[in-house]
Amino acid sequence: MSEEASSSDGNGKVSRVIRIGTRKSQLARIQTDSVADKLKELYPDVHLEIVGMSTTGDKILDTALSKIGEKSLFTKELENALERNEVDLVVHSLKDLPTTLPPGFTIGAVLKRENPFDAVVLHPKNAGKTLDTLPENSVIGTSSLRRAAQLKKRFPHLDFKDIRGNLNTRLKKLDEKDDFAAIILAAAGLKRMGWESRISQILSPDDCMYAVGQGALAVEVRARDTDILEMVSVLHDSDTVLRCIAERAFLRHLEGGCSVPVAVYTEVKDSQLYLTGAVYSLDGSDSLKETMQTGITDLNKIQEEVDERVQRVGVTASKISGPAQDGAERLGIDLANLLLSKGAKEILTVARQLNDAR
Numbered sequence: 001m002s003e004e005a006s007s008s009d010g011n012g013k014v015s016r017v018i019r020i021g022t023r024k025s026q027l028a029r030i031q032t033d034s035v036a037d038k039l040k041e042l043y044p045d046v047h048l049e050i051v052g053m054s055t056t057g058d059k060i061l062d063t064a065l066s067k068i069g070e071k072s073l074f075t076k077e078l079e080n081a082l083e084r085n086e087v088d089l090v091v092h093s094l095k096d097l098p099t100t101l102p103p104g105f106t107i108g109a110v111l112k113r114e115n116p117f118d119a120v121v122l123h124p125k126n127a128g129k130t131l132d133t134l135p136e137n138s139v140i141g142t143s144s145l146r147r148a149a150q151l152k153k154r155f156p157h158l159d160f161k162d163i164r165g166n167l168n169t170r171l172k173k174l175d176e177k178d179d180f181a182a183i184i185l186a187a188a189g190l191k192r193m194g195w196e197s198r199i200s201q202i203l204s205p206d207d208c209m210y211a212v213g214q215g216a217l218a219v220e221v222r223a224r225d226t227d228i229l230e231m232v233s234v235l236h237d238s239d240t241v242l243r244c245i246a247e248r249a250f251l252r253h254l255e256g257g258c259s260v261p262v263a264v265y266t267e268v269k270d271s272q273l274y275l276t277g278a279v280y281s282l283d284g285s286d287s288l289k290e291t292m293q294t295g296i297t298d299l300n301k302i303q304e305e306v307d308e309r310v311q312r313v314g315v316t317a318s319k320i321s322g323p324a325q326d327g328a329e330r331l332g333i334d335l336a337n338l339l340l341s342k343g344a345k346e347i348l349t350v351a352r353q354l355n356d357a358r
Contacts, residue, residue, distance in 0.1 A: 017047045018228070021078045021087035024052040025166040030192050031217055032091040035111065038235060046231075051087050053077050075220075079105060082220065088228055090220045093189075094213030094244060097220070099252035101314040108229045108316055109219040110244055112237035114188035116215030118147060118208050120201040121190070122182045123174055130201050131155050131182070138181035141174065145282065145355065147184050149261035150208045153284030167193060184208075188215040209263035209278060212247040216240050223309070223316070233319055239268045241317050242296060242328040246275045248313035249332025254279065254339065259355055260348045271297045273328055277335045279344045282351050288339050294331040296324040 018039075022032035029052065036048045054077065075097055078090040082105065094110060101107070120131055131140070132155070141163030142148050148160040163170050163180065167189050174183050187202055219232045243266040251262055261280035266273065273296050278289035309316060312329045336344075 016045075017049055018089065018231075019049045019051055019087040021051050021053060021081050021090040023078070024054055025168075027167050027189050027193055028052075028091075028093075031093065034192070035091045035217060035219060035235070038111075039231070042234060043231065051081070053081060079220070082222060088221070088225070089232060092218045092220060094216040094218040095211045097213065097218055097314065099212075099248045099313050101220070104223055105220055105314075106223040106229070106311050106316040107218045107314050108221040109232040109235035110237065110241045110315060110317070111217045111219075111235050113216040113240040113243070114191055115202070116210045117187050117205075118184050118203045118210060119187040119190055119199045120182050120203065121171065121174060121185055121198045122200045123178070123180060126181055127200075131158065131203075131207075134158060134181050139179065141170065141180040141183035144184070144211070145259070145351070146211055146261045146263050146280070147208055149280035149282055149284040149287075149351075150263060150278075151184070151284070153280070153287070154207050167195075171195075171198070186210075186214055205265040205276065209265045209276065212251045212262070212264055213244050216244055223311070226309075229309075229316060233317070236317050236320060238320050238324075241315065241320055242273055242324055243268065243275075245312050245315055245325055245328040246273060246332040246335075247277075248315070249329045250275065250277045250336045251332075252313055253333045253336035254344060254348065260351045262348075268296070271295060273331060275331050275335055277332075277339060279339060279347050280351070281347055282354050286347050286350075288342050288344050288347065290335060290338050290342075292331055292335045292338070294327045296321075296327055 020032055020036060022028050032050055036050060039046065039048060075092055079102055081087045082090055122129060126134060136157045137159055139159045139161050141161055143162055143164050152160055163173060163183055165173065167185065170183055174180050187199060190196060190199055219235060221228045221232060247264045247266060250264060254262060261282065263278050265276040272293045274291060274293045276289065276291040278287055280287045309318065312325050317325060
């Protein structure tokens, strides 16, 4: 536990100070503020301080994410502060968190998922169009190999080029220059920024499946801080936890990351968890895609052993049914094994080599 900090509310009453680490970007602050607001509502006596930091991914803006070769591009500096007890918890976009966390850390909360799909934002001159109706050789900006691989296959008449920077920067590059006809962004980020009006098209799973964890927020804590873990655990959303455990187990077992195109689509329906997973070559011409499901009938059953500290792909969710979490993790591993048996390793190895050589 970090050194106890306290503050007075002006009436002589002292409350515990909890420091929350976040990236400095506007979207990261909005996401962190939303988590802080929920905690304030639940724990009015706790005083929250937000500490902003810059990460490697925020600083290196002239290189494609997939080329930097660092797994924790948007999380490492935040985790270093957590390790040094400078903050007590950190808010991340779950898709930025590697499937294996550094020793001593855990995801103490996965909040209810925002729309996980990708969205098309058109240059103002292309208003009213879709990816289908954009002219031949229109340039589409995306920083994601996963998006580019799927969309190249689905929309062969379009050209895809890297675009880096935070949401504000990318939108500015789109609007103020004629370099891009459109850019692809996560719908969740646009919605959280209040920019839903810029969304021209939400891409369906048939067009573009999403990244593991996309649309969900994660709260990372020190695993030994049982009181902080207990405090944030109430933020867990059962459906989102199970979907993201399955997705993260799938990605971890494939040994994938942002340097290879891996995509997922999950759904909880009629006490069944469905997971669709796919791997792609860089140009999308070679791909494998399968769907599996598992029963999660005891989804809302609270475990008797609420003190259980079992991590599943980095997630600690002691108040969500253990058997349901185990089933979700097994589903991800089974689906990965199915794709590996059909040649996924070869596709990913070639994609990684080609990406490294670019």
